[in-house]
Amino acid sequence: MPPVPPDDPEMAARFTLRVQGGEQIEAGEWLPAEYRFEALRLINMHANSEIMGALPEREWIPRAPSLARKMALTAKVQDEVGHGMLLYRVAETLGRSRDEMIADLVAGKARFHNVFHYPAETWADVAIIQVFVDGAAMQTQGALRSCSYAPYSRVLKRICYEEDFHIQLGLDVWRSLAEGTPRQRAMLQDALRRWWTPIIHFFGMPDRVSPHTEKMLAWRIKVKSNEELRQQFLRRFVPVILEYGLEVPDPGLRWLDDEQRYVYTEPDWEELKRVGRGGGPKSAERLALRQRFHEQHAWVREAVARWLHDHAQDAVA
Amino acid sequence: MTPGGGAHDGSPRGTGDVTRPQTPAGAGSTGTPARHDAGGLWEHPLGAAKDVWAVFVQGRRRDTHVYAGDVHAPDAEMALVLAKENYTRRDPCVSLWVVRADQIHATAQDAAEMFVPATDKSYRFGGSYRQQRRVLQSSYQAAYREEDQ
Numbered sequence: 420m421p422p423v424p425p426d427d428p429e430m431a432a433r434f435t436l437r438v439q440g441g442e443q444i445e446a447g448e449w450l451p452a453e454y455r456f457e458a459l460r461l462i463n464m465h466a467n468s469e470i471m472g473a474l475p476e477r478e479w480i481p482r483a484p485s486l487a488r489k490m491a492l493t494a495k496v497q498d499e500v501g502h503g504m505l506l507y508r509v510a511e512t513l514g515r516s517r518d519e520m521i522a523d524l525v526a527g528k529a530r531f532h533n534v535f536h537y538p539a540e541t542w543a544d545v546a547i548i549q550v551f552v553d554g555a556a557m558q559t560q561g562a563l564r565s566c567s568y569a570p571y572s573r574v575l576k577r578i579c580y581e582e583d584f585h586i587q588l589g590l591d592v593w594r595s596l597a598e599g600t601p602r603q604r605a606m607l608q609d610a611l612r613r614w615w616t617p618i619i620h621f622f623g624m625p626d627r628v629s630p631h632t633e634k635m636l637a638w639r640i641k642v643k644s645n646e647e648l649r650q651q652f653l654r655r656f657v658p659v660i661l662e663y664g665l666e667v668p669d670p671g672l673r674w675l676d677d678e679q680r681y682v683y684t685e686p687d688w689e690e691l692k693r694v695g696r697g698g699g700p701k702s703a704e705r706l707a708l709r710q711r712f713h714e715q716h717a718w719v720r721e722a723v724a725r726w727l728h729d730h731a732q733d734a735v736a
Numbered sequence: 737m738t739p740g741g742g743a744h745d746g747s748p749r750g751t752g753d754v755t756r757p758q759t760p761a762g763a764g765s766t767g768t769p770a771r772h773d774a775g776g777l778w779e780h781p782l783g784a785a786k787d788v789w790a791v792f793v794q795g796r797r798r799d800t801h802v803y804a805g806d807v808h809a810p811d812a813e814m815a816l817v818l819a820k821e822n823y824t825r826r827d828p829c830v831s832l833w834v835v836r837a838d839q840i841h842a843t844a845q846d847a848a849e850m851f852v853p854a855t856d857k858s859y860r861f862g863g864s865y866r867q868q869r870r871v872l873q874s875s876y877q878a879a880y881r882e883e884d885q
Contacts, residue, residue, distance in 0.1 A: 447783070448845055494825075501822050508788075508806050516785070517808065574805070581826075727810040 426451045438638055443569035446512035458568050458640050459513040466506035467524050468532040473499040474705050475539040476548060484542060491588050492545070498581045505574045512570055525713045527706050532556075533691055534617045536699025543596055543603075543610035549589025551614060554656050555621045557582050558648045567639035590659070597663035608665055615668040619683065620691040622649040653681045778847040784837030789815035791823050792833035801833050809834075 431451045437444075444450065450458075473496045480496065483489035507517040523529040534552050539545060557579060564575045596607045623645040626632065635641035643651070653672075660667050671684035694702070784790075787808045792801035804823040809815035815834040824832070843850075858864045 445845055498825070501825070504807075504822060505805060508808075511785070577805075723810050723814070726814075730811065 426453075435637065438567045442567070443572060444567055445569050446509075450513075453634075454638055454640065455513055457635060457638070458571070459510055459515060461640060462506055462510040462513065462568075462571055463515065463520055464530050464532070466503050466510055466520065467529050468535060469499050469503035469506060470524065471531040471535045471705060471709065472552075473503075474708055475535060475537070475701075476545060478539055479542065479545050482542070488592070495549070495585050495588060498585070502578050502581070505577070509568075509570045509574050521713075525706075525710050527697060530695060530697075533620050533694045533699065534614075535705065536694045536697070536702045537614070537617050538701050540613070541606050541610055542592075543606040544614070546589055546592040546596055546607065547610045547614045549585050550593050550659065551589075551611075551618050551656060552621070553582050553585045553589060555618055555652050557586065558652045558655070559622070562642040562648065565639070565642055593659075594663070597665065604665070611660065611665060612668040616686045616690070617694075618652075619649065619669075619686050620688075620694075622646070622652065624688060624691070650680050653683070657681070778844050778850065779841055780844060782837055782840045782842055784840075786836075786838060788837040789819070789834040790837045790840060791815075791819040792835070793819075793823055793827075793829050794831040794833075795828050797830055801831065806837060807834070 430449060434444075434449070434451055434454070476492060476499075477496050480489060480492055483492050507520055510520060511517055520529070524531075534548075534555075539548060560575050560582070561579055564572050564579065566572050566575075593607070596603045626644045626646045632641065632644070636644070657667060657672070669684050671682070673682050674680075675682060693699070697703075697706070784806070785808075787810060788806050789809055789812075790806055791804045793804045794801045804819075807815050807818040807822060809818050812834055816832055819832050819834055823829070
């Protein structure tokens with residue numbers, strides 16, 4: 420971000436009041452510089468995660484066990500890339516071009532969600548990603564539908580609508596494996612075990628009362644705290660695991676009836692930080708893949724630019 | 737800071753702040769600044785980048801075309817192709833429109849009060865003219881006696 424002049428305090432105060440009163444801000448309206456920065460960071464990372472999130476599942480398209488599964492998985496991966504497109508466009512309204520954001524992503528300078536730094540080793544991993552990773556994302560994104568930035572909130576409505584299909588598809592894959600042979604059940608249980616920590620990590624560090632978090636909540640760029648979302652996820656998805664007689668991979672997980680919340684074994688938060696910085700088991704490989712495709716498809720961008728040049732009169736001048 | 741952009745339903749997008757010029761940032765994504773000085777404080781172009789197209793989807797023949805979102809494309813044909821891929825994957829569609837987003841003008845966000853009626857406009861609604869029905873109904877009820885049936 421280039422250095423920005425400090426906000427007019429009166430305008431900033433009026434803005435905060437509007438947002439706290441539940442109003443949504445449209446693209447192009449005046450924004451405090453820090454709001455713009457935080458909203459852009461959030462939406463840019465969300466867009467990156469959609470693009471990078473397509474990669475682990477994409478690996479399974481050629482190996483899907485039936486044509487029906489292959490078609491559904493292809494549709495899901497296409498949705499994720501489509502979400503990336505919608506989100507980059509929203510991020511653009513906050514001041515960065517899509518080209519810049521994609522260049523940062525390809526150069527390894529941008530972050531994406533921790534879960535997409537892990538391998539998808541078996542077909543059961545696909546079920547876990549579709550049910551639990553998309554389920555986790557749904558908690559965050561569902562809450563953010565009421566965020567204060569109107570273009571983001573509108574796009575999230577459509578994203579959540581499509582994510583619902585992903586979860587239903589995942590539950591169907593999950594069910595067929597859970598009701599399958601002992602080997603299939605073991606494969607599912609093993610995938611769940613490997614994914615448990617990354618999914619608990621997904622919601623971010625435990626809540627601390629920091630002025631930063633408070634500001635994000637006050638501006639409604641964040642709607643629920645990390646821990647609230649994690650609890651919401653556990654309430655929705657722990658029953659899914661138990662329903663099929665599978666084991667929750669955390670022996671410390673307990674439901675506290677009087678507090679109406681789960682306690683769980685504290686995961687290694689250092690791992691989350693390390694993975695977020697690109698130190699995950701698949702970080703380098705996925706990034707290399709993204710770079711390779713970016714280069715491989717450069718001719719498409721060149722062709723478009725050439726078309727533009729040759730049809731300067733009737734195309735965009 | 738780009739006025740205009742990724743909204744998702746029929747509502748007008750990107751109403752630039754008319755009292756304070758916005759510094760164009762974000763390479764390739766800025767448009768004409770709002771007309772602060774032309775006296776046209778209540779309207780301004782959305783000001784999207786040149787290659788941004790707004791997409792309108794018609795679900796059924798009898799529906800209107802509704803704004804669905806944007807695509808980046810060098811020309812209308814490509815914009816329609818990308819719009820089809822991005823906005824018609826599930827819900828029914830019989831027709832698509834694309835229009836350059838930088839050609840769209842919008843009323844300013846803080847001009848919203850101009851749409852609020854200055855006086856009572858209830859006489860414009862059919863619902864305000866129900867007195868006659870009440871009269872008819874009550875006279876019918878008065879005339880209707882159980883013992884006559």
